[in-house]
Each structure stands twice: as C-alpha cells, then as structure tokens.
Amino acid sequence: MRTIIEPFRIKVVEPIRMTTREERRGLIAEAGFNPFRLKAEHVLIDLLTDSGTGAMSTAQWAGVMEGDESYAGARSFFQFEAAVRDVFGHRHVIPTHQGRASERLLCAAAVNDGDVVPGNTHFDTTRANIEAVRAEARDLKLPEAADPENEHPFKGNIDVESLAATIQQVGRDRVPFVLITVTNNSGGGQPVSMSNLRAARQVCDRWGIPLILDCARFAENAYFIKLREPGFGAKAPIEIAREMFSYSDGAVMSMKKDAFGNIGGGITVNSDEWAERIRTHLILTEGFPTYGGLAGRDLSALAVGIREILDEDYLRYRIASTAYVGSHLNAAGVPLLKPYGGHAIFLDGRRFCRHLRDEQLPGWSLSVALYEQVGVRACEIGNVMFGRPRADGGGWDWPTLDLVRLAIPRRVYTQSHMDYVVEGIIELFGQRESIQGLRFVHRPAVLPHFTATFAPAEP
Ligand SMILES: Cc1ncc(COP(=O)(O)O)c(C=O)c1O
Structure with missing residues (x-):
C-alpha cells in the first residue's frame, strides 16, 4: 500500500473553534x-510547538491511574528509570520537570565561568x-546548513573539524563537554548521522572530554x-537509538517530545x-531524586511513552506525515528548509517575504500574517x-536563517487538518506582498520571543 495511515484511532476528542x-x-x-501571547482558545490549529502538546495513548493514561505518588522511592520512578536506562544505557537516571531544568542542572554541575560548550546548534x-x-x-554547524535548498541528508x-579546532584553540580545560542535539531543532529538525556521532566521540576521546546528547527527539x-x-x-529503531547513546557519556532530555x-x-x-552534584541541586530546586519535580503519574506515563515512541509504524507515519506537508508546500513554490525535518516544516521567512528587510522581521511578520489569515499559530526561529543588537549600538547581528517553524504535535492532528494548513499557507504565499513588517516595541534581554511586543514597522 502506498498510503501511510495514522497508526491509531481516536478515542477522545477536543473541539477547536x-x-x-x-x-x-x-x-x-x-x-x-x-x-x-494569544489565548490558545483563539487558535484553530496550533503548530507553535510539538513540546508537551502530544496526545497520550490508552496505555499512558492507564499509567497515570497507576502512578505511585509516594514522596520517596515510588514505583513510578523505578518504571521510569528502567525504561530510560534500557534505551540510553547511562548509569544515573535523574528525572526533572522539563528539558530546561535538566540543562540548568547540568550547567550548574559542570560548567564554569569562561568555559566554551561546543555543539551542532544549541537550542535557545x-x-x-x-x-x-x-x-x-x-x-559548529556544517557549511551546508546555511543553504535552505541543500538536501544534505x-x-x-x-562540523567535526571545527570541533577539533575549537578544542585546540580554547584548551581542553575550558571545554566541560560537547553537546550534540538530536534532531537539531534550531537547525531545522535535521538529523545527526551515526558516523557523525562516532567521529565526534573520537574527537572527544582525544582530549578526554565528555559527549552529551540533547535528545528531545x-x-x-x-x-x-x-x-x-x-x-x-x-x-529496529531501538537498536539504532541504543547505538546513538552508546557514543555519549550522558544526556539531557525534554520528555515533552519523544517520550509523549x-x-x-x-x-x-x-x-x-556529576550525578552527585546534579542530585544536590535537584533537591534544592526540583525535588527529591526519585520524582524531580514530577508527579508519580507523570513518571509512569513517560515510562510507557519512551517505549511507544520507538514503534516503527508510528515513526514511519510521523516522518511521512511531516514530509507530506513539506512536499505539498514545495510543489506550490513556497520557500522551505530542505530536506524536511522530523517534527516540523520550516518556512523561509526571508524568501517568503522578499519585500521585508531584516529589521522588519520577515519570519515573525509571516507568523503573524499566518495567524490572521487562517488561525494557524506557528513559531519564528x-x-x-536569535538576532542580537551589536554591543557598540551599531545595528544588529541577524542569524543565518530566519525561519518559521510549523511544529506538528504528536498524534493530535489528522491529514485534513494538515491539508487546511497547506491551503492557508499557499493562499498567503499568493498575497505575500501584502504581509506587513513589524518592529520591536519591548524586547526582553533573555529569550525575547516569549514575551516581546511588536508594532507595525515603517514600510
Ligand atoms: C532540542 C531541545 N532542547 C531543549 C528543549 C527545552 O525543553 P523544555 O521545553 O522541556 O524545557 C527543547 C524544547 O523545545 C528542545 O527542542
């Protein structure tokens, strides 16, 4: 059969308006x-993020009911620990409430003032x-990553050569670890090959530097x-995943993605x-090491999710359904990042809105126009x-790519929802000259996209 279907049926529904x-x-x-800053109830199809927005399975909900809420030593923790260790293989398994808490704890335990952490593309x-x-x-991205049309698999x-050169230049003592993000979210949901992980491992081994995976996907x-x-x-996907982790000394994970x-x-x-230091900080800010800021029921649901995500039928559908959106937009000439990512399709803001200058924030303006046009919410990346005002006050440094991410929540939307999204974007592309540019009104210094405000820019 040519058609790849959703490998599930729908048992509970949630109306959208x-x-x-x-x-x-x-x-x-x-x-x-x-x-x-929109209310979610005012969004028709929400592609802001694939994070925490997935639909849980019947087995996960059963896990929720069976969750053990004991403060210490809960059964749910041991289920979680066993499921994670089975795939990742690392000695210590420490739960946290989400990915950024893991990052903060790892940085507190291992990174010092003045250090350099090399990576493929660090998430924000x-x-x-x-x-x-x-x-x-x-x-340290590949040069190919700068070209949205380049189909590098x-x-x-x-970039392994840049990694070696960076360590040489910075000095081993200022590199606490190397962090590779799989898949590379900020780089367009693009995968990292096994041979690249192996090569990075060899470079790390040359200097005795740990390799950590940011493994949300x-x-x-x-x-x-x-x-x-x-x-x-x-x-099988599980064998491949185990080999990926075998080249690493640890991992940080947002389980709001590939753990459902x-x-x-x-x-x-x-x-x-490191485990000792992480657990000490964990107790200060997240909770006891057998719950790490989560309820027992969450740990039980994650233990099921981390196994379900490796189901081959699910992964075949997941990758094919994302590519479905990309190939239909591409056929209509909409400028996209290629090849298509795993969790998202990325529109190229600068090529979509050629009439807007970088200062007029083309990608962001496109995401606003898309909401106005069809009620679809997307996220500028x-x-x-990533734009930063220059320290000398002389303008801005803009990132290589100005993308708009259509992140697809797991097991949530059907093909007809995606057909609607495709149709809306193609319609907007036909009227792209009418997209109004925007400028900052308020720009917080850290992670500005979450809370910044904007107004229409001068033409
Ligand atoms: C690659 C990557 N790392 C880390 C995070 C942060 O995870 P969280 O949102 O759970 O804090 C994300 C979230 O989108 C991500 O995509």
Missing part, C-alpha cells in the same frame, strides 16, 4: 503581535542556560538514520561525581529569537 479574520486581527494586535534554552553561568555556547551534524533521529544511512535499513509527555524531562550521566 473557528474565528473570523476580523476577530483574529484584533486578537493578535491585543497580544502585541506576539503569537505566544540550552544556550541561555550556558550563558547564565557565563560560559559560551558555540554552534544529515544537515544536523556537528532521539527517536525521530534514529528513524532518519534507518532511512538515510547505509547499513541501518534493517535495524505533556510534561517531564531527565538527565542521565555515567559520572558519579529566526531574527527575533
């Missing part, structure tokens, strides 16, 4: 032209947590390896010394998220 274009114009203006909260301890988060890879990465890397076609959690995260490490 239509709004008119006029209503949406008013609502987004009231929200300071920031889609993060990871970068912010590294910078919060006065270290530098250095992205593993565009998320770290490890299962999607494993499936891309199966599809695209010679020698992996016959392997609505909340949750974790850190795993082999080092007893570009000039607002």
Whole structure:
C-alpha cells in the first residue's frame, strides 16, 4: 500500500473553534503581535510547538491511574528509570520537570565561568542556560546548513573539524563537554548521522572530554538514520537509538517530545561525581531524586511513552506525515528548509517575504500574517529569537536563517487538518506582498520571543 495511515484511532476528542479574520486581527494586535501571547482558545490549529502538546495513548493514561505518588522511592520512578536506562544505557537516571531544568542542572554541575560548550546548534534554552553561568555556547554547524535548498541528508551534524579546532584553540580545560542535539531543532529538525556521532566521540576521546546528547527527539533521529544511512535499513529503531547513546557519556532530555509527555524531562550521566552534584541541586530546586519535580503519574506515563515512541509504524507515519506537508508546500513554490525535518516544516521567512528587510522581521511578520489569515499559530526561529543588537549600538547581528517553524504535535492532528494548513499557507504565499513588517516595541534581554511586543514597522 502506498498510503501511510495514522497508526491509531481516536478515542477522545477536543473541539477547536473557528474565528473570523476580523476577530483574529484584533486578537493578535491585543497580544502585541506576539503569537505566544494569544489565548490558545483563539487558535484553530496550533503548530507553535510539538513540546508537551502530544496526545497520550490508552496505555499512558492507564499509567497515570497507576502512578505511585509516594514522596520517596515510588514505583513510578523505578518504571521510569528502567525504561530510560534500557534505551540510553547511562548509569544515573535523574528525572526533572522539563528539558530546561535538566540543562540548568547540568550547567550548574559542570560548567564554569569562561568555559566554551561546543555543539551542532544549541537550542535557545540550552544556550541561555550556558550563558547564565557565563560560559559560551558555540554552534559548529556544517557549511551546508546555511543553504535552505541543500538536501544534505544529515544537515544536523556537528562540523567535526571545527570541533577539533575549537578544542585546540580554547584548551581542553575550558571545554566541560560537547553537546550534540538530536534532531537539531534550531537547525531545522535535521538529523545527526551515526558516523557523525562516532567521529565526534573520537574527537572527544582525544582530549578526554565528555559527549552529551540533547535528545528531545532521539527517536525521530534514529528513524532518519534507518532511512538515510547505509547499513541501518534493517535495524529496529531501538537498536539504532541504543547505538546513538552508546557514543555519549550522558544526556539531557525534554520528555515533552519523544517520550509523549505533556510534561517531564531527565538527565542521565555515567559520572558519579556529576550525578552527585546534579542530585544536590535537584533537591534544592526540583525535588527529591526519585520524582524531580514530577508527579508519580507523570513518571509512569513517560515510562510507557519512551517505549511507544520507538514503534516503527508510528515513526514511519510521523516522518511521512511531516514530509507530506513539506512536499505539498514545495510543489506550490513556497520557500522551505530542505530536506524536511522530523517534527516540523520550516518556512523561509526571508524568501517568503522578499519585500521585508531584516529589521522588519520577515519570519515573525509571516507568523503573524499566518495567524490572521487562517488561525494557524506557528513559531519564528529566526531574527527575533536569535538576532542580537551589536554591543557598540551599531545595528544588529541577524542569524543565518530566519525561519518559521510549523511544529506538528504528536498524534493530535489528522491529514485534513494538515491539508487546511497547506491551503492557508499557499493562499498567503499568493498575497505575500501584502504581509506587513513589524518592529520591536519591548524586547526582553533573555529569550525575547516569549514575551516581546511588536508594532507595525515603517514600510
Ligand atoms: C532540542 C531541545 N532542547 C531543549 C528543549 C527545552 O525543553 P523544555 O521545553 O522541556 O524545557 C527543547 C524544547 O523545545 C528542545 O527542542
């Protein structure tokens, strides 16, 4: 059969509400032209993030009912620990309430003022947590990653030569670890190949530096390896995932993605010394080490989710359904990042809105226009998220790509929802010259996209 179907049926439904274009114009203006500030009930199809927005399975809900809420030593923790260790293989498994808590704890335990943490592309909260301890988060992308049309099958890879050169230049003592994000969210949901992980491991071994994975979407990465890397076609996703983790010394994970959690995260490490420091901080800010800021029921649901995500039928559907959106938009000439990512399709804001200059925030303006046009909420990953005013006050440094991410929640929307999204974007593309540019009104210094406000820019 050619058609790849959703490998589940729907048991519980949640109504979504239509709004008119006029209503949406008013609502987004009231929200300071920031889609993060909209009420979710005013959004028809929410592609802001795939984080924590997935639908749990019947088995996960059963786990919720069976959750053990004991303060210490709960059964739910041991289920979680066993499920995570079975895939990741690291000695210590520490739950946290979400990914950024894991990042903060790891940075507090291992990163010092003046250190440099090299990575493929650090996610925004990871970068912010590294910078919060006065270290530098250095992205070492492949040159191909700068070209949205380049079809490199593993565009998320770290540039291994730059990694070696960076360690040489900075000095081993100022590199606490190397962090590779799988799949590479900020780089477009692009996978990292097994051979790249192996090569990065060899570089790390040369200097005795730990390699850590930011593995929010490890299962999607494993499936891309199966599809695209010679020698992996016959392997099960779980075997591939285990091999990926075998090259690492630890992991930080937002379990709101590839563990089907609505909340949750974790850190795993082999080092007893780091584990001790992480648990000490965990007790101060998250909770006792057997619950880490989560309810027992969350831990039980995650233990089920981390196994379900590796189901091959699910992963085949997941990757194919994301590519479905990309290929229909591409056929209509909509400028996109290629190849298509695992969890999201990324529109190229600068090429979509050629009439807007970087200062007029093309990607952000596109995300606002998309909401006004059809009620779809998307997330800019570009000039607002990563643009920085120059220290000398002489203008801005803009990121290489100004993207708008259509992140697809797991097991939530059907193909007809996606057809609606595709139709809306194609319609907007036909009227792209009418998209109004925006400017900052208020720009917080840290993670500005979440709370910044905007107003229409001068033409
Ligand atoms: C790659 C990556 N790392 C870390 C995080 C942060 O996770 P959380 O939102 O659970 O704090 C995210 C969230 O989107 C992510 O995509």
